[in-house]
Amino acid sequence: MPSIKVHKPGLCTSIQDIGRIGYQQFGIPVSGAMDEFAFTVANYLVERDKKNAVLEIQFLGPSLEFDFDVTIAITGADIQPKINHQDVKMWQSIQVKKGDLLSFGSLKNGIRTYLAFSAEIDVPIVMGSKSTLLKSKLGGLEGRALKTGDVISFKNVKVLSKKHSLDEKYIPEYSHHQDIRIVLGPQDYYFEESAIKTMLKNTYQVTKDADRMGMRLAGEAIKHKGKADIISDAAVFGSIQVPGNGQPIILLADRQTTGGYTKIATVIKADLPKLAQMLPNDTLKFNLVNIEEAQKEYKEFYARLEEIKDSFVEKLKVYTEQEMYVMKKLFGNRRKLNNF
Incomplete structure (x- = not known):
């Protein structure tokens, strides 16, 4: 084998x-x-x-x-x-x-x-x-x-x-600082508006506690209105949890299916590959977008992949046509080749 x-x-x-x-x-x-x-x-x-x-x-x-x-x-x-x-x-x-x-x-x-x-x-x-x-x-x-x-x-x-x-x-560029786009929620109402502004205006650093499950960040604390805990609910790739210490954690591919910390925001689909390539000590800044823009970027992300796939198919098609042209020139039996 x-x-x-x-x-x-x-x-x-x-x-x-x-x-x-x-x-x-x-x-x-x-x-x-x-x-x-x-x-x-x-x-x-x-x-x-x-x-x-x-x-x-x-x-x-x-x-x-x-x-x-x-x-x-x-x-x-x-x-x-x-x-x-x-x-x-x-x-x-x-x-x-x-x-x-x-x-x-x-x-x-x-x-x-x-x-x-x-x-x-x-x-x-x-x-x-x-x-x-x-x-x-x-x-x-x-x-x-x-x-x-x-x-x-x-x-x-x-x-x-x-x-x-x-x-x-x-081909993407992998830099040591990334701008990461987010949409608020699902528990952004657990935070004062000033806390959301804190998250958006400050730069956060990827700590050594980063693996396929999650990425702990270090920076200005994001303060809750009250408690940090909630009844566990669904977590997705890109959920940004904020535990009691105010230091955000971004959940990644091997994340748990539910979580009991408030989730202030979610990284948009198009920017998840950026997170996947970030090293400890790299820095990021969160940029807020609305749900319509996030959906637009989602569609464009997959459209780009389809465009790439189609470009390979098109190259194959052109190559085959050229190959058939040469074969017809060499062998001359156009009818037989067309029926092949």
């Missing part, structure tokens, strides 16, 4: 897909890729859909040996990927041969890198997903991050004959 062997696991490399949808009512977090943009583009580059599982690599990359030919794509944070110790470019499809060694250097920007394959990672589907939920030891490869000596099996391998690369205009 086609497989890759893990020589070095990296700091935290896990199998992730789009997430475990439809089980929050049972207390099961969605999980899935932290940076949906980089994750989705990686799959499009290898002609897979966004449900295809990938490796999410955090901070320090693994060393992987391939025992089969396959096409890969590497997106997200730049950890200086190399094949057989030679640098390779990100945000494009790359042909890998049997015996090749994929490794990574030091982190240049961002924090999470995505490695997609023109094949399916062959691990069990748990509640509709292959995503690894590390804290619950659920999904992925035995519910954990990769370790030295692991062998990851694949199925439905397809080596691409065409090369894809993402137009530079779509």
Whole structure:
């Protein structure tokens, strides 16, 4: 069976897909890729859909040996990927041969890198997903991050004959300061107007207490009118909780399904990939938008991904037409070729 062997696991490399949808009512977090943009583009580059599982690599990359030919794509944070110790470019499809060694250097920007394959990672589907939920030891490869000596099996391998690369205009920049857009609620009425102004005018720093579950921030305290606790209610990716100390916590992919702290605001969908690539000590500033603008940005986020996907399809179409033209010139039997 086609497989890759893990020589070095990296700091935290896990199998992730789009997430475990439809089980929050049972207390099961969605999980899935932290940076949906980089994750989705990686799959499009290898002609897979966004449900295809990938490796999410955090901070320090693994060393992987391939025992089969396959096409890969590497997106997200730049950890200086190399094949057989030679640098390779990100945000494009790359042909890998049997015996090749994929490794990574030091982190240049961002924090999470995505490695997609023109094949399916062959691990069990748990509640509709292959995503690894590390804290619950659920999904992925035995519910954990990769370790030295692991062998990851694949199925439905397809080596691409065409090369894809993402137009530079779509490639995001990962900076150490981000402007993060939010909408207020659902419990903004637990705060004085002055507290909301405090949140909006001040800069907050990402602390070392940041993982796939949540991101603790440090900065000017956001004061409640009264108590910080509420009866637990639903939490989403991007919910901004404010506990009693006034220091906000942004809930992320592996968040709990409900929370008992007041949620002053929610990060809009389009800016979640920015959060996914922020390092400890990075800073952010919250910018308030209304629900209509948030919905507009939501639609544009997915429209951009569809535009990217369509650009690869169009390139394939043009290439095929050119190929057919050459074939007709060479062989001359236009009727036979048209009927082929």
